[in-house]
Amino acid sequence: MSGLDTPLAGSGHSTTVLKAAIAEAEELVRGASFVKTEQDLADGLDYLAGSIRASLQMAWAYQPEHPFFVNSTSQHTKMGLDNPDTVYYHANLGRDRTYVVRGRRGSTVDLSFQVLGGDYTPSSTPDSSTAFDDRDLSIAPDATFELSFGPADSPDRCEHHVALPETAAMLAVREVYDDWAADRGALTIHRADTLGVPSATRPTPAAADKRYAVAAKMLIGRIKTWFAFPEWFYLNEPVNTLTEPRPTPGGLVSQYSSVGHYDLADDQALVIEVPRGTAPYLGFQLGTVWYTSLDYIQHQTSLNGHQAQVDPDGVIRHVVAERDPGVANWVERIGHDRGYLQFRWQRLDGPLTAEDGPTLRLVHTDEVAAALPYYDDNRVTAEQWAERIAARQRGVAGRMIG
Numbered sequence: 251m252s253g254l255d256t257p258l259a260g261s262g263h264s265t266t267v268l269k270a271a272i273a274e275a276e277e278l279v280r281g282a283s284f285v286k287t288e289q290d291l292a293d294g295l296d297y298l299a300g301s302i303r304a305s306l307q308m309a310w311a312y313q314p315e316h317p318f319f320v321n322s323t324s325q326h327t328k329m330g331l332d333n334p335d336t337v338y339y340h341a342n343l344g345r346d347r348t349y350v351v352r353g354r355r356g357s358t359v360d361l362s363f364q365v366l367g368g369d370y371t372p373s374s375t376p377d378s379s380t381a382f383d384d385r386d387l388s389i390a391p392d393a394t395f396e397l398s399f400g401p402a403d404s405p406d407r408c409e410h411h412v413a414l415p416e417t418a419a420m421l422a423v424r425e426v427y428d429d430w431a432a433d434r435g436a437l438t439i440h441r442a443d444t445l446g447v448p449s450a451t452r453p454t455p456a457a458a459d460k461r462y463a464v465a466a467k468m469l470i471g472r473i474k475t476w477f478a479f480p481e482w483f484y485l486n487e488p489v490n491t492l493t494e495p496r497p498t499p500g501g502l503v504s505q506y507s508s509v510g511h512y513d514l515a516d517d518q519a520l521v522i523e524v525p526r527g528t529a530p531y532l533g534f535q536l537g538t539v540w541y542t543s544l545d546y547i548q549h550q551t552s553l554n555g556h557q558a559q560v561d562p563d564g565v566i567r568h569v570v571a572e573r574d575p576g577v578a579n580w581v582e583r584i585g586h587d588r589g590y591l592q593f594r595w596q597r598l599d600g601p602l603t604a605e606d607g608p609t610l611r612l613v614h615t616d617e618v619a620a621a622l623p624y625y626d627d628n629r630v631t632a633e634q635w636a637e638r639i640a641a642r643q644r645g646v647a648g649r650m651i652g
Contacts, residue, residue, distance in 0.1 A: 263459060264455070264458045264459050264462045265462055267462060267463050267466045268462045268463075268465055268466045268469075270466070271465075271466035271467070271469045271470050272298075272302060272469065275301065275302075275469050275470060276295075276298060278473050278474070278477075279291075279294040279295065279297070279473070280294070282294065282477065284539045284588075285539075286588075287587070289586060289587075290539055293538045293539070293540055293542070293586075294540055297329075297538075297540045297542055298473075300328050300329075301327070301329070301473060303326060303327055304323075304329070304472070305468040305469040305472060307320060307327070308320065308322075308465075308468060309461045309462070309464040309465035309468060310461055311342075312342055312464070313449075315447075315449050315451060316440070316441065316449055317341045317343070317349065317439055317440070317441060318341060318438075319340070319341050319423070319437055319438070319439055320339065320340055320341070321338060321339060322338040322339060322340045322422070325547060328542035328543055329472060329476055329541070329542060330476060330479070330541065330542075331535075331537045331541050331542065331543065331590060331592055332542060332543050333426070333533060333594065334535055334543050334546035334551070334552040335426055335428065335430075335531070335533050335552070336424050336425065336426050336427070337424070337425045337427075337434070338422070338423070338424055339423040339424075339425070339437060340420050340421065340422045340423070341420070341421050341439045342419065343365070343399060343418045343419060344418075345400075345401075345414045345415065345418045346401065347441050347442075347443065348398055348399070348400030348404040348406040348407065348441070348442040348443070349399045349400060349421070349440070349441055349442070350396065350397075350398050350406070350439070350441075350442055350445075351363075351396070351397050351399070351437065351438070351439050352394070352396050352437075352438050352439075353394065353395055353396075353435055353436055353437040353438070354392075354394050354395075354436040355389050355395060356393075356425070356433040356434045356435030356436075357429075357432040358425050358426055358427050358428075358432045358433070358434065358435065359426050359427060359428040359432070359530050359531045359596075359597065360383060360384075360424070360426040360504075360530065360531050360596050360597045361383060361384040361423070361424070361426070361435065362381065362382070362383040362384070362424045362426075362502065362504070362596075363381070363382055363383070363397075363412075363421065363422070363423055364380070364381040364421070364424075365380045365381075365415075365418050365420070365421055366418075366419060366420045366421075366422055367415065367417030367418060367419055380412055381502055381503040382503055383503065383504055385597075386410065387410055388409060388410065393435075396408050396409075396410070397409075397410040397411070397412065398410070398411045399411070399412045399414055399418075399421060400413070400414055400442070401413065401414065404442075406442035421439070423437060424502075426531055426596060427554075427645070427649075428531055428533075428554050428555055428557075429556045430557075430644075430645025430646070430648070430649075431641070431644070431645060431648065434648070434649055476540070476541045479541060480511070480541050480590065484509050484511050484590055485511060487509070487510055487511065489510075489511055489513050490510070490511075490513065490514075490520065490610065490612050491510050491610060492508050492509065492510040492522070492591055492593070492608050492609075492610050493508050493509050493510060493607075494508065494603075494604045494607050495507065495508050495593070495595065495602035495603070495607040496508070497601075502596070504596055504599075505594060505595065505596045505598070506594070506595045506598060506601070506602045507592065507594050507595075508592075508607050509590070509591065509592055509593075510590070510591040510610075511588070511589065511591065512536075512570065512588065512589060512590075512591055513587065513588045514570070514583065514587055514588075514612075515587070516572045516573065517573070517614060517615050518571070518612060518614060518615065519569055519570060519571035519573075519575065519612075519614070519618050520568075520569070520570040520571070520591075520610055520611070520612055520613075521567060521568070521569055521611045521618065521621045521622065522534070522567070522568040522569075522608050522611075523565050523566070523567050523568075523609050524565065524566050524568075524593065524608040525564060525565055525566075525605075525606060526558075526560045526564050526565065526566055527595070527606055529555070529595040529597065529598055529602075530597040531554065531555065531595065531596035531597055532554060532555040532566075532593070532594070532595050533552065533554040533593070533594045533596075534552060534553050534554070534558075534568060534581070534591075534592065534593050534594075535551065535552035535553075535592050536551050536570065536581060536583060536586065536589050536590065536591065536592075537590030537591075537592060538589050538590075539586075539588055539589055539590075541590065544582075544583070544584060544586060544589070545584065546642065546646075547642055547643055547646045548639065548642075548643070549582045549584050549639070550580060550582050550639065551581060551582050551583070551584065552581070553566075553568060553579060553581060557638075557641075558578075559579050559627075559628060561623070561624045561627065562627070563623075563624075566579065567579055567624075567628070568581050569618055569622075570583060570591075572585070572587075573615050575615065575618045575619070576629055577618075577622065577628040577629055577630060578628055578629075578630045578634075593607070593608055
C-alpha cells in the first residue's frame with residue numbers, strides 16, 4: 251500500500267463536529283420564538299451563514315506566537331447590533347507576554363482600545379479590564395503612534411503601556427466613522443519576543459481537528475449569546491419607546507447609549523427627535539430581531555451626526571418608516587416590522603442627561619409632514635436620495651471591510 255493509500259490520523263473527522271454544530275445552530279435559528287415572518291427567517295439564515303464564517307475565521311485566527319488583528323464584525327459577519335459606522339478589530343492576548351501595537355491615525359472620528367477578560371456568553375458580558383481612546387496616546391506629527399500591553403514591569407514596554415490583568419484574553423479596537431469618506435487608519439500588533447522569529451508550529455491533522463472543534467463551540471455560543479443579550483437591555487422596555495442616555499454596557503469609556511425596540515405597521519412611523527449636541531460622534535441605527543444591523547449599504551437604515559440633516563433649532567428629526575416620507579432623515583426599515591432602536595454617543599468628556607437624549611412619537615404616515623416643524627427644509631428629490639445611497643455604497647467600499 252502506498253503512503254497516499256494509508257489512512258492518516260485525524261483525517262475524515264475534522265468537520266464532523268462542525269457539521270453537527272451547524273445543524274444544531276440551524277435548528278436554533280428556525281425555532282427561535284421571534285421568527286414570525288419570512289423576512290425574519292431569511293435574516294436568520296443570513297445571520298447563520300455569517301456566524302459560520304466568523305467562527306471559522308476566529309478559530310484559525312488564534313495564533314498565540316504571532317497574533318494579528320482580525321475584523322471581528324463586518325457586513326458579512328454581523329453580530330451584537332454591529333454599528334454601521336464602526337470597523338471592528340480584535341487580537342488574542344496572553345497576560346504573561348508583551349504586545350506592541352503600532353498604527354497611523356486616520357481621519358475617522360474615534361479610535362478606541364479595550365482589553366477584555368473572557369467573551370460574551372448567554373449569561374454575562376466580558377469584564378472590561380481597561381478601555382481608553384486615542385486621546386490618551388502620543389500621536390506624532392505624521393499621525394503614527396505606538397503602545398504596548400503586557401506585564402507591568404515588561405522590559406519591552408513603550409511610552410504608553412497598559413498592564414494586563416490576569417483575566418486578559420482579547421484586545422478589541424473600534425475605529426468609528428462619522429464621514430464615511432474619511433481616511434481609514436492603519437494598525438498592526440506583534441508579540442515583542444517573537445517578532446522576526448519564524449513560527450515553530452506546523453499544521454497537523456490533530457491541530458485541524460482542534461480548530462474545527464473550537465469553531466463548532468464558538469458557533470453555538472455565538473447563536474445562544476445574542477439570543478439572550480436583547481432580553482437584558484432592550485425587551486424589558488415598553489415597545490416604541492427609547493431609554494434615557496446611559497453608559498453602554500461592556501465598558502466603553504466614552505460611550506453612552508439610548509435603546510429600545512419597535513413594532514410598526516406599514517402605515518405607521520416613528521418620529522424621533524434628538525439634539526445634535528456637541529458629542530463628536532452621534533449615531534442612530536435600526537436592528538433586526540437577530541440583533542444585527544439592517545442592510546446599511548444599499549439602504550439608509552442608519553444615520554450619524556455627519557450624515558443626518560440638522561434642523562435650524564439644532565435638532566435631528568429621524569423618521570423610521572416603511573413608506574418613503576420624502577425627507578432626508580428617512581430611516582428605512584425595509585420590510586422589518588419589528589426590531590431594535592439604538593443611539594450611541596461617543597468620545598464624550600462627561601455624562602449625558604435626559605435632555606440630551608431622544609424623544610419619540612408614533613404617528614400615522616399621513617401625519618409625518620405635520621410632525622416635522624421644518625418639513626419643507628427636510629424634503630429631498632429622488633436624485634438627492636440616490637446620491638445619499640451612492641455615498642453609502644462608496645463609503646463601505648472604501649473601508650473594504652469584509
